[in-house]
Amino acid sequence: MSVPQYLRQISLKVGDADAALDLSDMRIRFAVRRGDTRTPNTADIRVYNLSENTVQRIQKEFIRVVLQAGYAGNYGIIFDGTIKQVRRGRESQTDTYIDITAADGDSAYNWSVVSASLAAGSTAEDHTQAALGAMASRGITQGDVAPLSLNRLPRGKVMFGMTRDFLDVTGKTQDVSWSIQDGKLTLIPNTAYLPGEPVVVTSATGMIGLPEQSQNGINVKTLLNPGIRIGRRLKIDNASIQRLRLNPAPLTEANTSLALVQIATNADGMYKVLVANHYGDTRGNEWYTDTICISVDATLTNSGMISGGVGIPGAIAEPGSVRPFG
Structure with a gap:
């Protein structure tokens, strides 16, 4: 994909789709940090010269923030998460601001607990779905997830504890990196990439x-x-x-x-x-x-350093040139 970059565009909305404040016309400064690690993505957004009523509403009523930015022809979401803190300040005698600190999926990461008993014959996919089910109540849905090992456990499995810990185990045994991207649980193999044009x-x-x-x-x-x-x-x-x-x-x-x-x-x-x-x-x-x-x-x-389990029928695929998955 090759799109020339010109004519800036931005959209900042605070709140749910049916009751949101559109702050796109204000002066906005932002810094969004995204990675393939399990640590939640974060955003710092500064909005200038809002009215007292608007500031009060953001501090008391809203929890979601969606930031879109880019250029004409190449414009989309760069952050979708929840507000963690709103701070007020002043840069000069004429310019006031609010600072919005937000995170993507941090509630599920910090507080989600899985409690499930799986019968003998469960697979890595079953374990992932159990973890996803525990996160669903905190707004997490399924994103890009690659096919996982079809190996079946000979015994039942009890899953009780922090959801992120079980996802860490899945990451190590399946050779994948898990993260939360725009409210979606994403599992990308370390030897693969997302499909689509580069x-x-x-x-x-x-x-x-x-x-x-x-x-x-x-x-x-x-x-x-x-x-x-x-x-x-x-x-x-x-x-x-x-x-x-x-x-x-x-x-x-x-x-x-x-x-x-x-x-x-x-x-x-x-x-x-x-x-x-x-x-x-x-x-x-x-x-x-x-x-x-x-x-x-x-x-x-x-x-010459190959992960344990490679070569076992039904186990994770042998590392090599990355192949797309769908």
Whole structure:
């Protein structure tokens, strides 16, 4: 997907669909942090010069906030979550503001408890559905979930405890990363990516500066792009990537080889998004997306370190070049 980035657009709504305040016409500054980790995504949103009545309503009545941003032709949700705190302040004698601190799925993450007994023959899919059922009362629905192992347990299974702990177990045994994205439970295999066309990142489509290879992967900055989502692919010209200089002093040969695998560039220029942070100011210069991504085939296979259970019939698939799933 390659869409030129121009003509900014934004929408900020506080409240449910049937009773929401539309603050889109105000000056808005925001910073949204999204990642493929289990820790909830967060947003800090500052809205300027609201009336006293509006501020009171936001502080007392509403819990949901939906932020959409982008450009004409490439516009969508960059955050959908619940308000955790509203703070008032003043920048000058004429400008007041409220700061909205919000999180995505933190109630389910912090407080959801699963209590279920599964008969013998349950699968990883059954365990995931039990966890999802426990989160449903706190507003979490099913998002992108890859096919899981069909292995059946020979005995019954009792699930009682924090839901996030059982999802951690599923993540380790199924080689997937779980997270909550816009109120949806998402499980993406560590050796796969979300289906769909890749987001083409070039100077013509909004790339700022040059991509840089770091210890965490490939860092790339673009004009704000809601199409850059966790688990999706980016297509980057490898010739534009500035390579990292490794410091060999504190690293053994094995550690250096492993680090090179994890931050390797992809032969076809395809990269999987792990972190996508959006920030902007409707009356300022900032309107950017910072992304950290890794090569779609950056698995541990090349270093000879393969997860336990690989090769067992019905177990997780052997790591290799990433394949899409549907």
